[in-house]
Amino acid sequence: xxxxxxxxxxxxxxxxxxxxxxxxxxxxxxxxxxxxxxxxNIDQHxxxxxxxxxxDERARVHMTHPQMTDFTxxxxxxxxxxxxxxxxxxxxxxxxxxxxxxxxxxxxxxxYEREVWDMFGxxxxxxxxxRRMLMPESWVxxxxxxxxxxxxxxxxxxxxxxxxxxxxxxxxxxxxxMAGLTNDEDPETMILNLGPNHPSLHGVxxxxxxxxxxxxxxVLPDIGFHHRGVEKIGERQSWxxxxxxxxxxxxxxxxxxxxxxxxxxxxxxGITVPARAQMIRVxxxxxxxxxxxxxFFGTMVQDVGQLSPVFYAFSDRERALxxxxxxxxxxxHPAWFRIGGVxxxxxxxxxxxxxxxxxxxxxxxxxxxxxxxxxxxxxxxxIGIGEYTSTEALNWGITGxxxxxxxxxxxxxxxxxxxxxDQLEFxxxxxxxxxxxxxxxxxxxxxxxxxxxxxxCVDNMPSGPVKAMHPxxxxxxxxxxxxxxxxxxxxxxNATWGAVIPAGEASVTIEATxxxxxxxxxxxxxxxxxxxxxxxxxxxxxxxxxxxSRGVFLADLIAIIxxxxxxxxxxxx
Amino acid sequence: MTxxxxxxxxxxxxxxxxxxxxxxxxxxxxxxxxxxxxxxPNRVGWEGTLQIVADMVKIFFKxxxxxxxxxxxxxxxxxxxVMATVLMGFAVIPFTTHFGIDLNLNIGLLFFxxxxxxxxxxxVLAGWASNSKFSLLGGMRAAAQMISYEVFMGLAVTGVxxxxxSFNLTDIVQAQTHLWFVVPQFLGFVLFxxxxxxxxxxxxxxxxxxxxxxxxxxxxxxxxxKFGMFFVGEYAGIILISMMTVVLYFGGxxxxxxxxxxxxxxxxxxxxxxxxxxxAALPRPRYDQLMAYGWKLMLPLSLLNLAxxxxxxxxxS
Numbered sequence: 001x002x003x004x005x006x007x008x009x010x011x012x013x014x015x016x017x018x019x020x021x022x023x024x025x026x027x028x029x030x031x032x033x034x035x036x037x038x039x040x041n042i043d044q045h046x047x048x049x050x051x052x053x054x055x056d057e058r059a060r061v062h063m064t065h066p067q068m069t070d071f072t073x074x075x076x077x078x079x080x081x082x083x084x085x086x087x088x089x090x091x092x093x094x095x096x097x098x099x100x101x102x103x104x105x106x107x108x109x110x111x112y113e114r115e116v117w118d119m120f121g122x123x124x125x126x127x128x129x130x131r132r133m134l135m136p137e138s139w140v141x142x143x144x145x146x147x148x149x150x151x152x153x154x155x156x157x158x159x160x161x162x163x164x165x166x167x168x169x170x171x172x173x174x175x176x177x178m179a180g181l182t183n184d185e186d187p188e189t190m191i192l193n194l195g196p197n198h199p200s201l202h203g204v205x206x207x208x209x210x211x212x213x214x215x216x217x218x219v220l221p222d223i224g225f226h227h228r229g230v231e232k233i234g235e236r237q238s239w240x241x242x243x244x245x246x247x248x249x250x251x252x253x254x255x256x257x258x259x260x261x262x263x264x265x266x267x268x269x270g271i272t273v274p275a276r277a278q279m280i281r282v283x284x285x286x287x288x289x290x291x292x293x294x295x296f297f298g299t300m301v302q303d304v305g306q307l308s309p310v311f312y313a314f315s316d317r318e319r320a321l322x323x324x325x326x327x328x329x330x331x332x333h334p335a336w337f338r339i340g341g342v343x344x345x346x347x348x349x350x351x352x353x354x355x356x357x358x359x360x361x362x363x364x365x366x367x368x369x370x371x372x373x374x375x376x377x378x379x380x381x382x383i384g385i386g387e388y389t390s391t392e393a394l395n396w397g398i399t400g401x402x403x404x405x406x407x408x409x410x411x412x413x414x415x416x417x418x419x420x421x422d423q424l425e426f427x428x429x430x431x432x433x434x435x436x437x438x439x440x441x442x443x444x445x446x447x448x449x450x451x452x453x454x455x456x457c458v459d460n461m462p463s464g465p466v467k468a469m470h471p472x473x474x475x476x477x478x479x480x481x482x483x484x485x486x487x488x489x490x491x492x493x494n495a496t497w498g499a500v501i502p503a504g505e506a507s508v509t510i511e512a513t514x515x516x517x518x519x520x521x522x523x524x525x526x527x528x529x530x531x532x533x534x535x536x537x538x539x540x541x542x543x544x545x546x547x548x549s550r551g552v553f554l555a556d557l558i559a560i561i562x563x564x565x566x567x568x569x570x571x572x573x
Numbered sequence: 574m575t576x577x578x579x580x581x582x583x584x585x586x587x588x589x590x591x592x593x594x595x596x597x598x599x600x601x602x603x604x605x606x607x608x609x610x611x612x613x614p615n616r617v618g619w620e621g622t623l624q625i626v627a628d629m630v631k632i633f634f635k636x637x638x639x640x641x642x643x644x645x646x647x648x649x650x651x652x653x654x655v656m657a658t659v660l661m662g663f664a665v666i667p668f669t670t671h672f673g674i675d676l677n678l679n680i681g682l683l684f685f686x687x688x689x690x691x692x693x694x695x696x697v698l699a700g701w702a703s704n705s706k707f708s709l710l711g712g713m714r715a716a717a718q719m720i721s722y723e724v725f726m727g728l729a730v731t732g733v734x735x736x737x738x739s740f741n742l743t744d745i746v747q748a749q750t751h752l753w754f755v756v757p758q759f760l761g762f763v764l765f766x767x768x769x770x771x772x773x774x775x776x777x778x779x780x781x782x783x784x785x786x787x788x789x790x791x792x793x794x795x796x797x798x799k800f801g802m803f804f805v806g807e808y809a810g811i812i813l814i815s816m817m818t819v820v821l822y823f824g825g826x827x828x829x830x831x832x833x834x835x836x837x838x839x840x841x842x843x844x845x846x847x848x849x850x851x852x853a854a855l856p857r858p859r860y861d862q863l864m865a866y867g868w869k870l871m872l873p874l875s876l877l878n879l880a881x882x883x884x885x886x887x888x889x890s
Contacts (some may be wrong), residue, residue, distance in 0.1 A: 104773060308608060377777060377855060377857070
């Protein structure tokens with residue numbers, strides 16, 4: 001780091017975190033200057049803001065840094081060229097909970113800062129639109145603070161009073177006015193409310209649209225209907241028992257959520273995963289990539305009015321899910337990954353099932369190519385619609401196929417290979433123009449690449465254990481427990497309290513189906529995580545809807561929504 | 574006596590049409606199921622044939638809800654307009670030389686065009702009277718789409734009228750005894766069929782409903798039998814357009830061996846199935862693309878068709 005940049009940080013050297021990500025502490029006053037320097041300085045060039053979150057440090061036992069005080073703001077930034085990440089921390093005292101906004105530097109800071117305000121009550125000076133985001137208007141307090149209750153039973157029975165009901169209804173009705181959609185009082189425009197129940201919004205999302213005729217003037221997404229407080233739940237679940245909760249976040253991509261979580265825990269605990277388990281993880285992750293892309297493809301094509309492909313795609317997905325069921329016992333929420341490996345070995349005959357599937361799917365993909373991608377009406381509906389440039393994509397924190405469609409060759413599996421992706425041969429499909437058409441096309445191509453990866457996994461599946469022999473990952477063998485006390489005591493602790501993961505923090509990112517999925521875990525040396533932060537791609541991508549939808553027609557908006565590929569549970573968590 | 578007979582004939586034809594339209598809802602779902610790798614309704618009766626009975630029972634017993642914000646009179650009349658105008662259109666269809674409600678109406682074709690134009694009112698009024706934004710958008714789309722596509726529908730059939738020299742549909746069919754008009758008027762046929770799909774607002778021209786963006790478009794607020802009338806009206810519209818296509822371009826009842834009425838129904842069924850196949854196959858264009866397609870491509874083509882037909886007739890005579 002050059003001097004003029006490093007002068008902006010605190011002098012204390014940062015303790016290296018277990019994931020090896022540079023962590024710097026910055027004063028509130030110097031935050032904007034530091035971020036501007038780190039974004040624009042050509043040596044640094046951290047052009048993408050991956051995540052903003054906060055941690056309530058007031059209940060910490062282990063203070064890991066001298067600057068640590070009541071709250072810490074955590075920024076994750078990413079350099080696209082080599083995948084280098086940096087974690088920037090800003091300490092905040094409880095009596096002055098405010099920080100300058102970064103919305104001028106990165107437009108996607110908008111929603112992240114709103115979320116932090118909603119969850120922690122940290123103000124961002126200069127933020128254009130600091131309203132509640134995930135929590136309802138009538139909610140009192142900020143749920144991710146440590147002094148807010150985390151179990152329903154701690155708060156008495158919930159009663160929806162008339163007053164609360166009226167507040168909520170008024171908030172929903174006043175939203176267009178509050179957000180300034182009706183400011184210009186143009187008689188040619190009207191406010192149209194799409195959702196939360198609408199056939200094409202892929203879940204409980206509400207879009208308030210200002211339209212002139214059929215042309216979109218402005219869009220205002222209203223989210224939070226699907227919020228379940230997964231991050232808060234994480235703070236009271238043991239390290240092992242959080243795994244099934246993570247499945248439900250991006251519910252069409254199953255193990256893609258387990259993957260970064262277990263890898264982050266393994267990083268914290270220093271567990272090395274055996275080769276066979278790694279390969280099984282990759283195999284299942286790629287199966288779920290195909291499953292998720294098939295759902296995306298079917299629904300996206302349905303959104304532009306073609307009724308049949310959704311049925312074909314779903315019947316293909318059904319075949320894939322049957323394989324998942326044969327391996328994991330569950331279909332959509334397998335909860336199959338475990339800390340240190342996977343839950344069990346592959347069943348007898350798994351190779352045959354998968355080989356049959358990978359021989360079957362390419363023909364179907366060719367059919368889709370003919371039926372949809374070469375259809376003139378489909379092309380007319382999608383080419384040039386919802387376009388953005390690579391610079392815009394980086395500024396908005398768009399990752400995954402949506403970023404690769406702009407021509408940026410950024411695939412986390414290639415740039416920072418994890419779980420043995422470096423030993424597999426596959427290409428990263430890219431396009432030159434990110435419009436709805438290319439976003440669909442890239443996903444079709446990615447399915448072919450996933451098939452290639454799966455084929456290599458089947459051909460080269462190593463033998464050996466599927467779980468690390470580590471006291472934090474699994475019970476030690478009975479002979480070892482009976483033989484020595486050093487094994488018996490950890491076993492006793494693990495079996496009664498649950499695994500105690502050493503204090504520290506780790507964030508692990510993977511290339512999920514929709515973009516980068518990051519789990520940022522902080523352990524305070526206890527049986528539960530101290531903080532679970534989940535950075536989901538859908539959240540970042542949904543935020544771009546107003547930006548790419550202005551000036552298009554109503555029907556285009558539906559195509560754009562379809563092509564973004566989001567899952568509302570992944571947005572609201 | 575003849576009045577009573579004609580009346581009975583009319584009642585018979587209209588009842589058959591309504592029943593056929595209702596049956597078509599089941600046929601469509603089964604066929605779509607077949608083309609989309611799934612089953613479709615197959616539980617009620619043999620292979621689901623009694624599904625329409627179940628649907629009828631259901632739709633009659635649903636709460637007939639009129640939204641408090643709607644314009645109640647027009648809201649109630651609108652579905653009746655759609656249904657009535659479509660059924661009126663059948664008045665001029667010659668099923669055979671002797672079978673049909675009014676076989677010798679000398680403005681038969683104009684009457685048909687008039688009735689299809691009137692049915693736009695039902696859709697537009699429904700969208701307007703619902704007083705809901707989605708319905709309004711659907712109604713506006715319907716008005717714009719159907720008016721534009723009517724223009725070249727009229728121009729497309731003019732070719733047939735020129736060849737026959739009559740607006741009487743019986744005459745038109747009889748003129749095709751040796752050669753179906755689909756051969757000399759192929760372009761006209763294609764144009765008429767496309768306009769017909771737009772008139773019946775079926776995919777890919779179902780923008781007034783546009784379920785992906787507008788929920789259900791102009792009939793979003795409708796329930797129970799009022800919705801049922803739109804629904805049956807749409808299928809009756811498909812039957813009407815298919816029969817008109819057969820009458821105008823495929824020789825009506827003409828055909829060897831089998832009795833004329835069998836030929837007529839056989840050809841019409843073919844087009845009905847074609848309509849359903851279209852729905853299984855194609856995506857929906859955007860509103861502005863649809864309009865541009867209509868005015869910038871279809872209209873010049875229909876004018877060209879007209880000019881070429883006229884020139885050819887001059888050259889021959």
